[in-house]
Amino acid sequence: MTTDAGLPQAVRSAPDRLLSVLAAFDHDHPALCLTDISRRAGLSLTTTHRLVGALTEWGALERDESGVYHVGLRLWEVAALAPRGLALRQAALPYLEDLYEATHENVQLAVRDGSEVVYIEWISGRSAVGVHIRVGARWPLHVTGVGLVLLAYGDAELQQEYCAGPLASFTPYTLTDAGQLRRVLAEVRRSGVAVSDRQVTEDALSVAAPVRGPDGDLVAAVSVVVPEAGAQVPVLIPAVRLAARGISRALGWQPEGSRAGSGSRRAGGHPSHR
Numbered sequence: 001m002t003t004d005a006g007l008p009q010a011v012r013s014a015p016d017r018l019l020s021v022l023a024a025f026d027h028d029h030p031a032l033c034l035t036d037i038s039r040r041a042g043l044s045l046t047t048t049h050r051l052v053g054a055l056t057e058w059g060a061l062e063r064d065e066s067g068v069y070h071v072g073l074r075l076w077e078v079a080a081l082a083p084r085g086l087a088l089r090q091a092a093l094p095y096l097e098d099l100y101e102a103t104h105e106n107v108q109l110a111v112r113d114g115s116e117v118v119y120i121e122w123i124s125g126r127s128a129v130g131v132h133i134r135v136g137a138r139w140p141l142h143v144t145g146v147g148l149v150l151l152a153y154g155d156a157e158l159q160q161e162y163c164a165g166p167l168a169s170f171t172p173y174t175l176t177d178a179g180q181l182r183r184v185l186a187e188v189r190r191s192g193v194a195v196s197d198r199q200v201t202e203d204a205l206s207v208a209a210p211v212r213g214p215d216g217d218l219v220a221a222v223s224v225v226v227p228e229a230g231a232q233v234p235v236l237i238p239a240v241r242l243a244a245r246g247i248s249r250a251l252g253w254q255p256e257g258s259r260a261g262s263g264s265r266r267a268g269g270h271p272s273h274r
Contacts, residue, residue, distance in 0.1 A: 017043055021051045022060065022075075027136065031068045088220060088251075089121045092211070095246040096123055099224060102239050106225040109211075109247075110146040112154070113138070115162055117147040120220075140168050142175050145196040145208030146221035152188035153210055153218040159185060173198040193237050194221075198228050207236045209244035214252035222247060 012020075024032060024040035032040070038048035052069060055061045059074025092109050100107045100123045109121040116138040141147035141162060151162060163178040175181045188194045194208045208223035222244045224236055245255070 017041070017047060018051055018055070021048065021055060022071075025071055027134065031064075031070050033068050037069065091250040092121060092220070092222070092247040095243045095250070096121060096222065098246070099222070099239060099243040100125070103224050103226070103236070107243075108146060108206075108223045108225065109220055110144075110150070110223070111220045112141065112147075112150040115141060115165070117141055117144055117150055117221075119146075139200070142167055142181055143170060143196065143199040145194045145206035145223040145225075148184065148188055148194035148196055149208045149210050149221035149223075150218065152185040152194065170200050171198055171202050173202070175199065193241065194223075195233055203228055205231045205233070207233060207240045209237075209240045210248075211244050212248040212251070212253045216253060219251065220247070 020041040020043065021037060024037045029036070029040065034048060034052060035045065037052060038045045041048060043051070052061060056063055056069070056072070059072045061069045061075075062072040063069050088111070089109065096107050096109060104125050106125075107123040108119055110117045110119045112118070117140075119135055119137050122135055139147060141151040151159060154162075159182070163181055167176045167178070167181065168174070169176045175184060184194075192209065194206075196206045196208070198205060204225050205228040206223045206225040208221050210218050211220040211222055213219040222240060224240055226236065248255075
């Protein structure tokens with residue numbers, strides 16, 4: 001038997017097969033029957049039954065009365081121990097709430113995982129612009145404000161590899177030219193903020209800023225997403241920066257004197273990604 005990954009089932013290690021069962025679940029497939037898990041994991045039904053049984057017994061999966069499987073609470077408990085997960089969210093939440101109260105728009109906290117941005121917290125109001133975001137959602141780095149921040153402050157090797165690869169497009173305004181993306185990333189580093197204008201949907205714009213850990217390294221990015229029509233970016237920039245700096249301080253970051261004074265001098269400018 002050949003799996004979806006292109007490898008014969010016999011040569012896949014036990015951990016690979018176990019992880020492939022868990023990987024069968026995603027936001028579009030949160031509930032699966034045994035046959036669906038087998039197909040999506042690229043495993044025989046017998047092997048799938050054995051692995052699913054072990055995962056269910058441990059609590060990583062749960063089976064409802066109809067025989068359909070869901071991700072179990074035990075897996076969530078383990079995931080909550082990730083330093084870029086629950087602990088970061090808890091430190092950030094008061095500042096995210098302040099940013100929401102100041103804007104009443106979508107507020108997001110995200111981290112980088114490889115070439116994607118992963119959202120770990122999201123606050124939204126009834127009247128906020130619609131976004132394709134949920135906690136755990138992933139998007140390419142170049143199409144969102146938080147992703148541009150995370151890419152801009154990544155190392156040179158990451159940026160070179162990312163810009164050399166295919167750049168997915170979602171609207172006519174999405175950055176798909178590598179040279180233009182490099183210029184945008186340089187502007188993000190210069191200004192300390194990113195503005196993603198109508199890159200995911202044609203009615204939304206996001207403003208994002210970096211969140212730093214105790215040693216000053218980038219650990220996350222925070223953003224606010226507003227309707228593109230009538231967006232007052234110069235007003236949003238200081239609010240987003242304030243939230244990012246508050247979260248950074250809560251994580252133990254202490255800005256240098258020269259860095260502390262630079263934000264106010266730059267608050268009036270922003271990169272335009274139209």
